[in-house]
Amino acid sequence: MSVGPVEVFLLVMRRELRLSFRRPEQLLQPLVFFLIVTTLFPLGLNLQLSLLRDMSPGVLWVAALLSSLLSLDALFKSDADDGTLEQLALSGQGLVLIVTAKTCAHWLVTGAALVLVAPLVAIALNIPSVAFATMMVSLAMGTLTLSWLGAIGAGLTVGLRRSNVLLSLIVLPLAMPLLIFGAAATDRAISQISPAGALYFLAALCVFTCTLAPFAVTAALRITLE
Amino acid sequence: MWTWFYKLASPPHVYSLAATFAPWFLGLAALLLGYGVVDGLAFAPPDYQQGDAFRIIYVHAPGAWMSTFIYTTMAVAGAIGLIWRIKVGHAVAAACAPIGASFTVLALATGSLWGKPMWGTYWAWDPRLTSELILLFLYVGVMSLRSAFEDAARGDRAAALLAIVGVVNVPIIHYSVVWWNSLHQGATVAKLGKPSMDAAMLWPLLSMFLGFMLFFGGVLCLRLQGEVLNRERQSNWVRQALKS
Amino acid sequence: MSVGGFWAMGGYARYVWPCFILAALVFAWNLWAARRYHAAARLRARRTLAMAASEKR
Numbered sequence A: 001m002s003v004g005p006v007e008v009f010l011l012v013m014r015r016e017l018r019l020s021f022r023r024p025e026q027l028l029q030p031l032v033f034f035l036i037v038t039t040l041f042p043l044g045l046n047l048q049l050s051l052l053r054d055m056s057p058g059v060l061w062v063a064a065l066l067s068s069l070l071s072l073d074a075l076f077k078s079d080a081d082d083g084t085l086e087q088l089a090l091s092g093q094g095l096v097l098i099v100t101a102k103t104c105a106h107w108l109v110t111g112a113a114l115v116l117v118a119p120l121v122a123i124a125l126n127i128p129s130v131a132f133a134t135m136m137v138s139l140a141m142g143t144l145t146l147s148w149l150g151a152i153g154a155g156l157t158v159g160l161r162r163s164n165v166l167l168s169l170i171v172l173p174l175a176m177p178l179l180i181f182g183a184a185a186t187d188r189a190i191s192q193i194s195p196a197g198a199l200y201f202l203a204a205l206c207v208f209t210c211t212l213a214p215f216a217v218t219a220a221l222r223i224t225l226e
Numbered sequence B: 001m002w003t004w005f006y007k008l009a010s011p012p013h014v015y016s017l018a019a020t021f022a023p024w025f026l027g028l029a030a031l032l033l034g035y036g037v038v039d040g041l042a043f044a045p046p047d048y049q050q051g052d053a054f055r056i057i058y059v060h061a062p063g064a065w066m067s068t069f070i071y072t073t074m075a076v077a078g079a080i081g082l083i084w085r086i087k088v089g090h091a092v093a094a095a096c097a098p099i100g101a102s103f104t105v106l107a108l109a110t111g112s113l114w115g116k117p118m119w120g121t122y123w124a125w126d127p128r129l130t131s132e133l134i135l136l137f138l139y140v141g142v143m144s145l146r147s148a149f150e151d152a153a154r155g156d157r158a159a160a161l162l163a164i165v166g167v168v169n170v171p172i173i174h175y176s177v178v179w180w181n182s183l184h185q186g187a188t189v190a191k192l193g194k195p196s197m198d199a200a201m202l203w204p205l206l207s208m209f210l211g212f213m214l215f216f217g218g219v220l221c222l223r224l225q226g227e228v229l230n231r232e233r234q235s236n237w238v239r240q241a242l243k244s
Numbered sequence C: 001m002s003v004g005g006f007w008a009m010g011g012y013a014r015y016v017w018p019c020f021i022l023a024a025l026v027f028a029w030n031l032w033a034a035r036r037y038h039a040a041a042r043l044r045a046r047r048t049l050a051m052a053a054s055e056k057r
Helices: A006-021 A024-045 A047-073 A074-081 A084-090 A094-109 A112-124 A129-157 A162-188 A196-225 B001-009 B009-044 B051-082 B085-119 B127-148 B152-166 B171-178 B199-232 B236-241 C003-011 C015-056
Strands: none
Touching: A006 A024, A006 A094, A024 A112, A047 A074, A047 A112, A047 A162, A074 A084, A074 A094, A074 A129, A084 A094, A084 A196, A094 A112, A094 A129, A094 A196, A112 A129, A112 C003, A129 A162, A129 A196, A129 B127, A129 B152, A162 A196, A162 B127, A162 B152, A196 B152, B001 B009, B001 B199, B009 B051, B009 B085, B009 B199, B009 B236, B009 C015, B051 B085, B051 B127, B051 B152, B051 B171, B051 B199, B051 C003, B051 C015, B085 B127, B085 B152, B085 B199, B085 C015, B127 B152, B127 B171, B199 B236, B199 C015, B236 C015, C003 C015
16 A cells, blocks of 8 residues: 555654644743743843843743744654664655654644744743734744754764754754844834735745755764664 | 876875975965065055054964855764765864864954954954854864864864764854954955955955965864874884975 | 054054954964864874774784
8 A cells, every 4th residue: 555645744743743733741841941031131131121022032942942942952862762762764654754754743833833922931031912913924934944053964974872962063054044033023013014025035034944854864874873 | 087086086196295295375365465465564555444463364364264165074074084084074173173263263363453443442242243252162172072082083083073063063154244243344355346445455365365365274284184194103104204 | 653653653652553453363273272182182082092002903
């Protein structure tokens, strides 16, 4: 029985989501981290609410970046440890497809979750509700791009000791443009200027990454697994 | 006719070529750099706007150019190693990384020192400076990734892939002054058409560019010898090569 | 330009000279590091050859 690509994609996605929800505490960790880190800034800086608002896009985005990074290490790790990843690579079903499914599932449980929690955090940072839509759209695109960039890093560092630090070192420079435009979009929305330019750029980055990254991740896995 | 090209894939051949070329590259570089520095510092007329501070261009511009040129070389060499499985490619890529990183540091530091009198600040988060800083982080990432693997061949391949992924940053650095409103000035020399710089200032600058390139060639040859040896020390030709 | 004027660099001496000194340092480091790397590689290779030779016996 030949299985079509769509079936393979959905199968892998379903597996990933099922595995993720088996340990709900693991799912909550990045979200809690996100909340804690965003709280650290106002506590540490002791700012007036108006100044906090100025800083909030940057704070929000740095926190989102760092929390996403936390969960990236686990993208391929457990599958690599028990040999499932090699089996998937050998299965002949197209590693690119499998990798895409895995990364999309990862984004659903981390990035998308982050986007849904963001309004809460935004309130804590005194971001006006008029900016919420832009903030969430920019975070959605940004976290998706980050999931892919992180997948490249995860693919390259699978199986290495202390890969977490190296992964961050690899991914963060690539993610800096994301941070710049994501924070700019939210900032403009807060100042009630059109965020269109920044959002378009963010979308361009997202599309560029989503198109090319799957091949980079697959190449990385073939290097580290062979 | 193309044998000289195919021979470049042979480690022992590259090892002896590098040994031969290094002193010539470095000697020529010394001459060009010597002339460039002397003419640029002492004889080129001061800029009407920036005065004598513009002389920093003689180390800043070539340094910045080298930082991106070397990264691109590293990415191409890594790609050759990855696609055609030619070990010499990986050796070249590995040799390029620390040299490129040092030039990136030079570009950032000299740029910072030039920025203070000209823009009033040692640093600005403008697109060109930011992307150059990202370049430094990319260099460090590539070097760290390579050394993290116990299997050196696997480390080479992983580092090559990362270098290729990061090469996206290079056109961003170059075109950042075109695409965005940047503090940093636009292209003066590296553009089509007449350069917008006076000849008396231009000659030492061109000499410095060439000198930097030749210096890179020489140091690359020196490093390449070490890189080739490390990858080939199990081979037979090494015994002969070490005796000489 | 006078000698004093040369050193003063039109008032920008404390920016211009450190730049050139830095450049010289970068060049020197590159040469030194490359030589050291080659020497270490030669040493490693010699050791590998010696080990291989002693194993053959």
